[in-house]
Amino acid sequence: xxxxxxxxxxRVVGIETEYGVTSTSLGPGAAGVPLSVEExxxxxxxxxxxxxxxxxxxxxxxxxxxxxxxxxxxxxGPECLWASDVVAQDLAGDALLADLxxxxxxxxxxxxxxVHVLKSNTDAWGSTxxxxxxxxxxxxxxxxxxxxxxxxxARQVLTGAGALPALGTALPARGEEVPAPGLPxxxxxxxARAEHISAVSSADPTHERAFVNTRDEPHxxxxxxxxxxxxxxxxxMSPWGTAVKVVLLDAVLTLVEQEGWDLAECELxxxxxxxxxxxLAPATLCPRRxxxxxxxxxxxxxxxxxxxxxxxxxxxxALTKEVLxxxxxxxxxxxxxxxxxxxxxLDWAVKHRVLSRxxxxxxxxxxxxxxxxxxxAYHDLSRSTGLREALSAAGLMRPLVPADxxxxxxxxxxxxxxxxxRGRVVEACERTGRALSVGWAHVRLDEPPQPQxxxxxxxxxxxxxxxxxxxxxxxxxxAPRRAPGR
Numbered sequence: 426x427x428x429x430x431x432x433x434x435x436r437v438v439g440i441e442t443e444y445g446v447t448s449t450s451l452g453p454g455a456a457g458v459p460l461s462v463e464e465x466x467x468x469x470x471x472x473x474x475x476x477x478x479x480x481x482x483x484x485x486x487x488x489x490x491x492x493x494x495x496x497x498x499x500x501x502g503p504e505c506l507w508a509s510d511v512v513a514q515d516l517a518g519d520a521l522l523a524d525l526x527x528x529x530x531x532x533x534x535x536x537x538x539x540v541h542v543l544k545s546n547t548d549a550w551g552s553t554x555x556x557x558x559x560x561x562x563x564x565x566x567x568x569x570x571x572x573x574x575x576x577x578x579a580r581q582v583l584t585g586a587g588a589l590p591a592l593g594t595a596l597p598a599r600g601e602e603v604p605a606p607g608l609p610x611x612x613x614x615x616x617a618r619a620e621h622i623s624a625v626s627s628a629d630p631t632h633e634r635a636f637v638n639t640r641d642e643p644h645x646x647x648x649x650x651x652x653x654x655x656x657x658x659x660x661x662m663s664p665w666g667t668a669v670k671v672v673l674l675d676a677v678l679t680l681v682e683q684e685g686w687d688l689a690e691c692e693l694x695x696x697x698x699x700x701x702x703x704x705l706a707p708a709t710l711c712p713r714r715x716x717x718x719x720x721x722x723x724x725x726x727x728x729x730x731x732x733x734x735x736x737x738x739x740x741x742x743a744l745t746k747e748v749l750x751x752x753x754x755x756x757x758x759x760x761x762x763x764x765x766x767x768x769x770x771l772d773w774a775v776k777h778r779v780l781s782r783x784x785x786x787x788x789x790x791x792x793x794x795x796x797x798x799x800x801x802a803y804h805d806l807s808r809s810t811g812l813r814e815a816l817s818a819a820g821l822m823r824p825l826v827p828a829d830x831x832x833x834x835x836x837x838x839x840x841x842x843x844x845x846x847r848g849r850v851v852e853a854c855e856r857t858g859r860a861l862s863v864g865w866a867h868v869r870l871d872e873p874p875q876p877q878x879x880x881x882x883x884x885x886x887x888x889x890x891x892x893x894x895x896x897x898x899x900x901x902x903x904a905p906r907r908a909p910g911r
Contacts, residue, residue: 430506430507430509430510430839430840431507431508431509431742431743431744432507432508432509432668432672432742432744432745432748433506433507433508433742433745434505434506434507434508434511434671434672434675435675435676435678435679435682436560436561436562436675436678436679437504437505437506437560437561437842437883437884438504438505438506438511438558438559438560438561438671438675439501439502439503439504439505439511439558439559440501440502440511440514440515440556440557440558440559440667440671441499441500441501441502441556441557441558441559442499442500442501442502442515442518442519442544442555442556442557442660443493443497443498443499443554443555443556443557443660444497444498444499444500444522444542444543444544444554444806445497445542445543445544445545445548445552445554445804446462446465446466446469446496446497446498446540446541446542446543447459447462447465447540447541447543447548448460448464448465448538448539448540448541449538449539449541450537450538450539451534451537451538451539458538459538460538460540462496462497463496465529465540466480466492466496466497466498468529468532468533468540469498469522469525469526469529469540469542470492470498470525471529471532472525472528473490473525480492483847483848483851483863484521484835484836484848484851485836485837485838485848485849485851485852485855486503486514486517486834486835486836486837486838486839486844486848487503487504487838487839487842487843487844487845487847487848487851488500488501488502488503488514488517488518488844489501489865490518490521497554498522498542500518500519500521500522502514502515502517502518503838503839503842503844503847503848504561504839504842504843504844504883505839505842505844506839506840506841506842506884507839508668508671508672508675508744508745508748509668509744509825509826509830510834510839510840511667511668511671512664512667512668512825512826513826513830513831513833513834513839514834514839515661515664515667516664516826516831516834517831517832517834517835519544519806520831520832520835521835522542522806523542523806523807523808523811525542526540526541526542526806526807527807527808541801541805541807541810542805542806542807543801543804543805543806544660544662544804544806545586545617545660545801545804546586546588546617546618546659546660546804547588547591547617547618547621553617553618553621553634554660555617555618555656555657555658555659555660556658556659556660556661556667556670557638557654557655557656557658558653558654558655558656558658558670558671558674559644559652559653559654559655560652560653560655560674560675560678561643561645561650561652561883562650562651562652562653562678562682563649563650563651563682564647564648564649564650564651566651566681566682568653568678568681569681569687569688569689570625570626570637571625571688571692571693571696571714572687572688572689572690572691572692573637573677573681573688573691574625574626574636574637574693574696575688575691575692575693575696575699575713575725576674576677576688576691576725576729577636577637577655577657577674577696578636578693578696578697578699578700578703578722578725579691579699579703579722579725579726579729580658580669580670580673580674580726581616581618581619581622581657581658581659581700581703581704582615582616582619582700582703582704582707582722582759583615583669583722583726583752583755583756583759583771584616584658584659584661584666584669584670584771584772585614585615585616585617585618585619585659585704585772585773586616586617586659586660586661586662586666586772586773586776586804587610587613587614587615587616587617587772587773587774587775587776587777588613588614588616588617588800589612589613589614589780589796589797589800590612590614592797595792596612596790596791596792596796597612597790597791597792598789598790598791598792599787599788599789599790599792600790601790601791602784602790602791607706607708607709608705608706609706609707609761609762609763609764610762610764610773610777612791613773613776613777613780614704614705615703615704615705615707615759615773616659616700616704616773617659618634618657618658618659619657619700619701619703619704620701620704621634622634622635622636622657622697622700622701623635623697624636624697625637625696625697626638626639627639628640630654630656634656634657635656635657636655636656636657636696637653637654637655637656637657638654638655638656640654642654644864644865644866644883645865645866645881645882645883646881646882649881649882650883653678655674658670659772661772662772662775662803662804662813662822663770663771663772663775663822663823664824664825664826665748665751665770665771665823665825666770666771666772668744668748668751668825669748669751669752669755669771672745672748672749672752673729673733673748673749673752676733676736676739676740676745676749677729677733679736679739680732680733680736680739683736685732685736686732689714689715690713690717690728691725691728691729692713692714692715692717693711693712693713693714694711694712694713694714695711695712698711699711699722703721703722703759707721707722707723707759707760708721708722708723708759708760708762709721709722721760722756722759723756723757723759723760726752726755726756726759727753727756730749730752730753730756733749734749751767751770751771754766754767755767755771758771758774764777764778768821769820769821769822769823770822770823775816775821775822776800776803778821779799779803779812779816779821780796780799780800780803783795783796783799784796799812840886841884841886842883842884842885842886843866843880843882843883843884843885843886843888845886846868846880846885846886846887846888846891847863847865847868847880849891849895850863850868850870850891850894850895850898851863853895853898853899854870854898857898857901857902857903857904858903858904858906859871859872859898859901859904860872860904862877865880866879866880866881867879867880868880868891868894870894870897870898872904873901875894875897878890878891878894
């Protein structure tokens with residue numbers, strides 16, 4: 426795929442990624458004492474932090490970088506209208522965090538300490554942090570939540586990042602590697618977060634792990650739009666996992682909006698339990714509502730793909746076709762237990778291949794600590810200690826967008842949305858040293874004070890008031906330097 430956007434979406438979509446942070450001593454006998462999570466995050470965000478905004482800022486790409494509840498970094502990508510832009514912006518967030526971490530490690534090296542930022546979804550203490558997805562939906566659209574969540578339960582497994590069981594769970598030692606009956610990925614799970622989901626929906630995702638956050642926070646004109654906020658997904662190291670998540674759900678929502686499907690066929694009796702069951706054994710039949718025959722995970726996915734294939738105007742773009750075909754191959758892999766057809770594209774398959782090779786060489790097999798370390802390395806953003814770049818170079822993880830597109834996405838907003846307006850104001854204020862207030866749906870120059878400019882339409886990429894503000898900033902020039910300590 427070349428650098429031009431591909432995979433047109435039917436709505437504005439944005440991805441939020443939560444990261445885990447840990448630190449270690451540099452080598453055996455190192456004098457350095459590992460930092461607490463809070464201290465490690467503080468070191469990573471040291472170049473970002475300012476007296477005005479703390480550890481929170483918007484970037485020139487229109488993205489938001491900040492420390493969220495629980496002391497974990499978060500990168501919320503800007504609004505996108507193309508699947509390739511969603512992927513590029515997600516990878517740009519990874520690259521930005523990787524650079525911040527490298528700079529922190531250069532400062533910490535004399536103290537014998539190293540920080541790692543992980544796109545790992547869970548930690549050893551049972552905390553979860555993953556991928557939150559945002560989909561713009563017309564206010565008048567009736568979302569059939571029971572069927573939608575049934576689909577999300579199956580999608581959770583298809584696009585899972587793969588995960589070893591929690592620490593303390595026995596893993597097979599050398600000579601015990603025969604797969605358990607009915608558990609084709611054994612001892613891995615398909616999704617890191619599936620077993621942590623406890624509810625269909627919740628207005629408080631911080632304290633209750635649900636598929637969907639129901640808090641009505643559109644970040645847009647509330648009379649026209651609402652935001653579907655999906656909070657259960659695994660963050661993907663492979664760009665194809667991100668693309669499958671976004672393209673499938675966007676297409677399903679489009680079919681619902683066209684009144685072409687009410688999703689009743691996807692309604693599961695207990696979607697939370699289904700996700701947990703399928704996470705170990707996708708071919709297991711789970712009961713549906715309405716007296717319909719039970720379905721296995723690949724059955725439900727293939728039902729959705731069949732419906733999408735018959736919908737007019739869906740899946741005509743080359744990238745979209747490729748992503749839907751990958752979803753079909755993924756569903757078949759879940760049915761047969763044979764990961765080879767998706768072994769360079771879906772994270773659970775890529776990771777299983779990597780960890781299997783480590784386990785084959787390790788003295789204690791899967792039970793060897795090397796396997797756990799390799800899993801952490803799989804999610805490590807570092808170019809030196811992480812595995813993603815090496816896997817891509819070896820042809821074991823297929824790229825989706827070129828490296829130069831990802832590099833550009835760090836500073837350049839995607840086209841066709843208000844992200845460009847937001848990013849241009851941020852760039853102008855950074856260049857001139859002027860204070861501003863900025864959110865998803867507004868910008869305001871604070872130095873000197875100017876009226877707030879609301880941006881209620883996520884699809885609006887041109888605004889006369891913003892153009893006037895940019896001209897005003899240029900006319901003002903560089904802000905006077907503040908005296909130290911002020």
